[in-house]
Amino acid sequence: MKRNRVDAVLDRLEQMGLEQLVITDATSIFYLTGIWVDAGERLVALYLSRHRDCCFFVNNMFNLPPDPGVKIVRFSDTDPYLEMLAGCTDSTRPLGVDKNMPARFLLPLMSMGCGAEYVNASICVDGARAVKDEEEMEAMRRVSAINDKAMAEFKALLKEGVTEREISNQMKEIYQKLGADDLSFPPSVCFGANAAIGHYRSGNVALKKGDCALLDVGCKKDSYCADMTRTFFCGEIAKEEHRRVYELVLEANRAAEAIIKPGVRLCDIDAAARKVIEDAGYGDRFTHRLGHFIGLEVHDFGDVSGANQETAVPGNIFSIEPGIYLEGDVGVRIEDLVLVTETGCEILNSYGKDLEII
């Protein structure tokens, strides 16, 4: 068990007026126990309580480390495992559950009356996960450093005639050579007008002179996720507007990063970047929020958007990724991960951001 993290969750539980919580989300369980159980359809559950023993329910078929630091309840597929879980809870008190608990577990637990009522209390875990501890900060620095090195190798592959897919298919191997465990998400390699298409991944499109090449890429190392975007140009800047768009996106990226410190509202960070782009007349071409929290998942709970009035706190890690998308023409996005420090922020990506023509 990661005691500091469990305590952070229990504190938040108390603030919600709750005493107990059942978590079935594998990522949150890893966060709290340090143990990955990839149980698929099967139940894996962590019961946390401010007054009772915490219990970790794991099917016999999954291995556990020798001293997991929490009471373990083992079961087989034929055991009444939901009854066993219900037997641990305080049926006279409200029970917090995680937002992802599937109906196949929640409905039976409810019909067994394992709590006085049932409350989505995910925010207790999500809120704790949004504030990284030192171990997590180090992991995020490590994985982002690999992403920086990888970006240089990806750039070196960009030549006229190469296809998006030829680049994206090589990425996993390059990441692994640099020490990463895996991709953190399917890479986006977008040439020319494809860079203006939201959620485009990669296709059989060849790079042409004058195209932009947008690379939105990330790897995983020790279970933590990197995420970075850079946009290059091939051979030349075909139109003056492309250069202008690039410079605006870069200015927006820097404007946002410049104001990040504890106490600043996340919506104001979004606004700082958006203002640069709006003032230049491209406001309607910046079609998404500025960023998202990241850690054990590429999209952790929390975002940097106009709707989020929460303030930044030390230990938050999120992306800053303004973009301008001109349909049928060009797309530019520049994305870093940033860690909120006591006095400002640490930019976790060091790969350069000045315009590069390759």
Added chain:
Amino acid sequence: MKRNRVDAVLDRLEQMGLEQLVITDATSIFYLTGIWVDAGERLVALYLSRHRDCCFFVNNMFNLPPDPGVKIVRFSDTDPYLEMLAGCTDSTRPLGVDKNMPARFLLPLMSMGCGAEYVNASICVDGARAVKDEEEMEAMRRVSAINDKAMAEFKALLKEGVTEREISNQMKEIYQKLGADDLSFPPSVCFGANAAIGHYRSGNVALKKGDCALLDVGCKKDSYCADMTRTFFCGEIAKEEHRRVYELVLEANRAAEAIIKPGVRLCDIDAAARKVIEDAGYGDRFTHRLGHFIGLEVHDFGDVSGANQETAVPGNIFSIEPGIYLEGDVGVRIEDLVLVTETGCEILNSYGKDLEII
């Protein structure tokens, strides 16, 4: 909408004594509507009723085809979308929900009283999905044919000294060249003793003379998943027992495939393969069920195991994958997908199964 599939689900709903069902699982929604909405954290829901209009709830941010054939309810992130969904249901009747509906949707729907009670009715959709229609059978034949061709290319890459990862990292590109859209799961490429490790994927281990090379691989095409395993040997058969194990697994695979036809219990298919291996004294080295259903997901609902007393029906597609694993030494598994026909079964994989020394 795929009317025949919706009707199959409504029939099963009636057999359960239910009138209405809310589905939030993206794969089941694709199965019923032909529309993929990759909504992530956001709600996407299909309301099916035997007496009311079916409704498809989709956030404005996702595109839909021009004529989806079902009543569409659109909403934005700031709309009260769960209230809108609750407004469609019959609050005086039990409401079926899918097994994967997350607590963040289910708990609010329950507190709004959108049904008289709440029942996990996933089996209605899962049961329908387990019986493929002609369109699905064709898709499964197509994707399996690609997998057959790919296996020949993978085999050609196996040379002394090549690492597991060097092979697995090339697979996606080979699949795409052959017309597939993607991998259906991370490939397992296991050399020597690694082939005896359950759920091993691939590492930096080089192929040596005498090693087995177990390849458990699959691709996706038109949203349907392939899955096949073959085990080769490098250079020579190092021990007579390896040959014996291979021949036993092959005999088990064929013994199971030989008895498949409508009306045969799935547990008896498992038993047919297991008997071959048990009779030879390796029963405790065949450590998993014989197979799993497959279609839109690599592991669809349903399995071929000692616990499943359901009978095979025409249109079922599942894997037949016996194995023998000798820890620290060798692992052999031979896996095909089979389609249950009116009179027997069609083996969807045609890649040869006789022992190959490469």
